[in-house]
Amino acid sequence: MSSGGMLYGGDEIGALVFDPGHHSLRVGYAQEDTPKAEIPAVVGEETISGALDLETKPTNNISSNTKHYIDTTFLNVPRSNMEIQTYMKDGMIDNWDLFEKVLNYTYARVVSSKSEYHPVLFSEASWNVRTNRERLTELMFEKYNVPAFFVVKNAVLAAFANGRATALVVDSGATHTSAVPVHEGYVLTQAVVKSPLGGDYLSLQCRQYLESQGIDLTPVYAVASKDVIRERDNPRFQPRILPDKLTNSWQQYMLKGLLQDFQMSTVQVLETPYDERTASQIPSVHYEFPTGYHQEFGCERFKLAESLFDHTMLGAGQLASTSVGMCDADVRLSLYGSVVVTGGNTLLQGFPERLNRDLSHRAPSNTRLKMISANGSVERRFGAWIGGSILASIGTFQQMWISAQEYEEGGKSQVERKCP
């Protein structure tokens, strides 16, 4: 933040920035470099039969016969009858009751301050619908009494943070990959293209592959101790004694954590479509599972990533070129000249390079193609949040917010008027 401290008049505002995604909700104070917390986008819901157990430790939220568990330290504890649910659907907030629980937790534990003191800026998916935006506006003003509110499309934030008013934003996250053209600061909504091939899809591929190899995928919570063994030997471990009635949803959630770790440490994207000879020349990667089992992974780790690209309709390169093709001919060149790559799934080694290669084969010849991807993993995962953090801290941005007074006078439809 060296350049132009003069530009920020943000110290007295103390605005909060929320960036909701399928993997997690990023939240923190504007003007800071990274979010204060990254909260998993799921809530654990425990149904308590009969009387309330007074022995249990106080948790985040207790309501009648259900208890809610939010954030990693509470979620990752094995508990009987705790179902894992997500509040997101198709990139948008869907289960508002659960989302409110997460907001309550955020104000109480992360922000540790009253909601009425802090303006709130939210990011949203480019295809967010009006009813959803209005509902969020209503919630923030009515329930949380925020002094001001604003919502910005995450693709616009990502483009701006990379110094571009016009860009094609390719965002690969947990549940989907999308290509969003931003032209002169506005999303061309009719040309947004998305596919369900994201990090979760890759996790599924990894799971099928590992299971087909007969590898025991017992997550770390179920392992009490393990012996050191030689490579590819059968694992020897003591299972941990667990509470009974662990729900399927919770076990799946924990398994996903294991698979995500596996894919981030081993899976890699080849720059060219999969070819056994090329893949076999690249050093293999060693991975140890929670059970103690370990082995080297060679060609397989490239083959797995291929599912994100080698698809006639939904591969990342295809998605991007389809999106550009739906835009006016005169903006296509500038979109190809600024392809912003963002989202946690693009941290897979080789993702931007492969996208570049696939796009260059689809773009008209002599097109100047340029990929922009932040080098740091923090910038890539939190791209939209960082953009929002800077925007909300610009002194003059205060006049752009929907103020509580404007909301009083104009109601929730103000969001359509003030936030493009």
Place this chain on the structure above:
Amino acid sequence: MASGVAVSDASVKAYEEIKNGKNHRFAIFKIIDNKIDVEHVGSRDASYDDFLEHLKAGDGKQCRYGVYDYEYTYQHQGTESVAQKHKLFLMLWCPDTASVPNKMIYASSYEALKQSLVGIQKYIQANDTEEASQESVEEILRSTDRR
């Protein structure tokens, strides 16, 4: 999407002097104290290289806006006649090497400048030296001429 950053009267005046008075060749704008202000104006006989020099005054670390009255010759197809053309372009200069806050502020405030400067023929976004070069700019300006 806009940041609320305003455009100074001096900026609009400098632009009008280029557009109507033909008093200058170009102007460079910088965001100072939450306002887009004139940093430099180039005399009528200044070259494109002079423009680049001032545009890049931030040494790859700072963004700028630049407006330029570009002249070039244009030959109508199938005829001998050569026409002298004038085109005003506005450039958003956000070098990839600039800091994220600096890029964010310039990109999100661009809209305000575009609305204040009436009569610009081309908006050009440049993030590296090649995109800001005379060849690439001229190519963009010529792309909409009839051939």
